Amino acid sequence: MTRPEPRVEVHPDADTLATTVAGALLERLVEAQAAGREPNLGLTGGTIAEAIHREVARLGPASGVDWSRVVIWWGDERFVEAGSPERNAAQARAAFIDPLGIPRHRVHEVASSGECPTAEEAADIYSAAIREHGAGEFEVLMFGLGPDGHLASLFPGHAGLRATDRIAIAVHDSPKPPPERVSLTYEAFDRSRAVWFLVSGEGKADAVARTLGADATDGDLATRRETTPAVGVHGVQETVWFLDRAAASRL
Numbered sequence: 001m002t003r004p005e006p007r008v009e010v011h012p013d014a015d016t017l018a019t020t021v022a023g024a025l026l027e028r029l030v031e032a033q034a035a036g037r038e039p040n041l042g043l044t045g046g047t048i049a050e051a052i053h054r055e056v057a058r059l060g061p062a063s064g065v066d067w068s069r070v071v072i073w074w075g076d077e078r079f080v081e082a083g084s085p086e087r088n089a090a091q092a093r094a095a096f097i098d099p100l101g102i103p104r105h106r107v108h109e110v111a112s113s114g115e116c117p118t119a120e121e122a123a124d125i126y127s128a129a130i131r132e133h134g135a136g137e138f139e140v141l142m143f144g145l146g147p148d149g150h151l152a153s154l155f156p157g158h159a160g161l162r163a164t165d166r167i168a169i170a171v172h173d174s175p176k177p178p179p180e181r182v183s184l185t186y187e188a189f190d191r192s193r194a195v196w197f198l199v200s201g202e203g204k205a206d207a208v209a210r211t212l213g214a215d216a217t218d219g220d221l222a223t224r225r226e227t228t229p230a231v232g233v234h235g236v237q238e239t240v241w242f243l244d245r246a247a248a249s250r251l
């Protein structure tokens with residue numbers, strides 16, 4: 001399937017980036033609801049995501065979004081205890097999900113290590129829930145980018161890069177702590193209407209340049225993903241790289 005080329009937006013700093021992405025997200029949710037869709041929103045964890053979530057909470061009440069009709073998911077989650085501050089879900093809940101009053105039954109967290117014996121089982125339960133809700137047709141699926149080029153919890157050289165028959169997988173030995181995680185796979189990413197990368201800071205500049213450079217290169221995608229996992233991840237309608245100036249400094 002041919003997809004539109006990625007668009008790159010560069011903003012002066014992390015604060016401007018966060019406000020811009022929050023605004024774009026709210027607009028997109030309003031439009032989706034006006035078109036009769038109940039938008040599925042795929043969240044990411046990480047530093048810039050937290051700043052964006054706080055902006056969503058600030059701008060959300062006046063945005064016109066019907067928060068009772070937004071469905072929340074995560075692109076990846078750390079397989080730790082439910083109360084752990086390391087959970088991506090804990091961060092998003094505190095920042096905007098609870099303040100905006102999104103109903104609990106619309107929020108689909110990956111099961112925690114206290115609820116499930118293994119990350120494999122948590123991944124299977126999560127896959128089943130996604131399948132029941134349109135198999136991952138996200139209105140917007142957001143990703144951070146690691147300095148090593150990882151997205152969600154798909155890390156360079158890891159087996160998860162080669163999972164072709166599953167929506168969500170268990171990840172062991174993540175090079176970034178905590179080591180046990182659950183991640184969506186390319187199978188799920190490929191169904192999203194919009195894919196947005198949210199990247200801030202000089203420490204990510206090499207990874208951004210490498211990923212966008214490799215995206216424009218011909219050759220076997222699976223091989224390129226072994227070293228640069230975020231390469232070739234495109235939404236059906238759009239792919240946007242929201243960068244601050246520092247993250248864009250090596251483009």
Ligand SMILES: O=C1O[C@H](COP(=O)(O)O)[C@@H](O)[C@H](O)[C@H]1O
Nearest residue numbers: 044045046047048143144145152
């Ligand atoms: O571990 C993770 O890290 C990345 C990026 O985090 P950052 O702090 O470098 O911005 C995030 O995309 C992912 O969801 C998360 O599990």
